[in-house]
Amino acid sequence: MPELPEVETVRVGLQRRVVGRHLGGVQVAHERAVRRQAGGVDEFLGRMSHVSPIAAQRRGKYLWLELADSDDVLVAHLGMSGQFRVVDNSDLVEPDPHRRVWWPMDDGSALVFRDQRTFGWVLADERAGDVPTAAAHIARDPFDPLFDAGEVSRHIRRSRSGIKRVLLAQTFVSGVGNIYADEALWRCQLHPEHPANRLSSSRVAELLEVVTDIMRAAIAAGGTSFDPLYVAVNGDSGWFDRSLSVYGRESEPCARCGRPIVREQFANRSSHRCPKCQRRPRVSTAGIHR
DNA sequence: GTATGTACCTGTTTGC
DNA sequence: TGCAAACAGGTACATA
Numbered sequence: 001m002p003e004l005p006e007v008e009t010v011r012v013g014l015q016r017r018v019v020g021r022h023l024g025g026v027q028v029a030h031e032r033a034v035r036r037q038a039g040g041v042d043e044f045l046g047r048m049s050h051v052s053p054i055a056a057q058r059r060g061k062y063l064w065l066e067l068a069d070s071d072d073v074l075v076a077h078l079g080m081s082g083q084f085r086v087v088d089n090s091d092l093v094e095p096d097p098h099r100r101v102w103w104p105m106d107d108g109s110a111l112v113f114r115d116q117r118t119f120g121w122v123l124a125d126e127r128a129g130d131v132p133t134a135a136a137h138i139a140r141d142p143f144d145p146l147f148d149a150g151e152v153s154r155h156i157r158r159s160r161s162g163i164k165r166v167l168l169a170q171t172f173v174s175g176v177g178n179i180y181a182d183e184a185l186w187r188c189q190l191h192p193e194h195p196a197n198r199l200s201s202s203r204v205a206e207l208l209e210v211v212t213d214i215m216r217a218a219i220a221a222g223g224t225s226f227d228p229l230y231v232a233v234n235g236d237s238g239w240f241d242r243s244l245s246v247y248g249r250e251s252e253p254c255a256r257c258g259r260p261i262v263r264e265q266f267a268n269r270s271s272h273r274c275p276k277c278q279r280r281p282r283v284s285t286a287g288i289h290r
Numbered sequence: 291g292t293a294t295g296t297a298c299c300t301g302t303t304t305g306c
Numbered sequence: 307t308g309c310a311a312a313c314a315g316g317t318a319c320a321t322a
Contacts, residue, residue: 002316032299061316080299080315117300119316161293168316178315268296269315 002078004141004175005218007061010084014056014065017086018111023103025049033100033115036123036134047072047124048103059144060174062135064125072124075132079119085112141175142212153204156196163199164192164271167211176211179247180218182272184211186246192271194281217243246272 002010026048028034034044051074053065063084065074076082089110092102101113101122113122125132140147156163156172166172167181176184185192187210188203196204221243245255250263254274264271 077317079317081301117298117314119299159292165294170317267294267315270313 002061002080002082003177003180003215003218004061004143005180005215005221007058007063007078007175008143008219010078011056011058011063013086014053014063014084017109018065018084018105019053019056022052022106023048023050023111024105026101026103028101030100030115030118032118033113033121034123036121044122044124048074048122057131059131059135060138060141060170061177062131062138062174064132064135071126073127073132075123075125075134076113077121077134079115079117079121081116082120083112083114085114086110087112138170139172139174142173142208142215143175147173149205149208152208153201156204157199157201159196161196162193163190163196163207165267166196167207173208173211175215178269178271179244180211180214182247183214183245186272186274186278187214189277191278191280192266192273198281246274248272 026045028041028044031041034041037044051070051072052068053074054068055066057064057066061077063076063078067073076084086105086109089104089108092099092104092110092112096112096114098114098116099112100115100118100120103111105111113120123132123134125134127133128136131138139152142149152173156166159166159172161169164181164185167176167184168178170176182192184207188207190199190203190207199207246261249261250272251260253259254261254277257274257276259274259276261272262275264273
């Protein structure tokens with residue numbers, strides 16, 4: 001699933017392979033891919049045909065291309081299964097059921113937005129300060145130069161929600177998804193439902209450092225597997241299998257204590273944790289403050 | 291304003 | 307073998 005490290009890999013690929021090119025007339029094969037466009041497909045076609053990207057940017061899991069001589073930006077979210085790929089123009093004659101939107105480019109290649117589960121989208125948007133309007137509500141991610149860990153920690157500690165829900169909300173810190181949230185909580189020996197406002201500032205600071213370290217390592221892994229012919233999210237990245245400690249490891253022994261990892265329902269998805277290392281907190285009026 | 295639950299979606303896996 | 311149900315999960319929106 002594309003979380004921040006996978007999106008960053010895509011951004012780097014777009015910067016290398018698409019920025020500096022001219023994109024011709026855009027084609028939309030699936031209206032759902034542009035569902036966030038208020039004016040529908042026609043508006044998207046009108047604003048995103050014949051554009052020239054000058055930079056690829058990212059905040060959290062949101063991507064956008066800045067365009068030459070235009071106030072418009074091309075914003076994208078990969079959702080669960082979105083991909084950007086650069087393919088040869090001749091490949092477009094081959095049927096592809098997951099090809100949603102594509103542009104021919106001036107070097108004989110084409111930029112293709114593919115998406116199997118159709119949770120992803122693209123949007124012709126405008127800027128709202130540093131970021132497009134569509135990403136204005138998203139918090140800075142830990143790799144943003146203006147990310148303020150102290151302020152984020154204070155914000156987190158004002159929430160009564162469970163710490164995993166806070167990590168996934170994208171309004172405290174962005175870029176963290178289910179996989180990296182589970183990994184970071186395991187490393188910090190925190191239960192996913194530990195109330196955020198019952199954590200000490202040092203524990204929150206530690207959690208932010210750990211989740212940043214995990215994503216930094218994942219970015220490095222994504223970079224090494226990058227194929228110059230594509231700008232793609234590779235959902236089968238070997239990095240996951242090698243490095244994940246709890247996600248997808250139900251019933252396997254915890255690397256720290258040996259107790260079998262458990263998988264539990266969490267807000268319509270799964271949480272993986274060690275039942276010994278990550279015990280459910282006992283709530284008392286005195287607070288917990290592990 | 292904050293917290294929580296649910297719909298959206300489709301390929302794959304699992305169970306019968 | 308074939309069908310149906312469960313599952314994966316990020317975000318927007320509805321509801322409390």
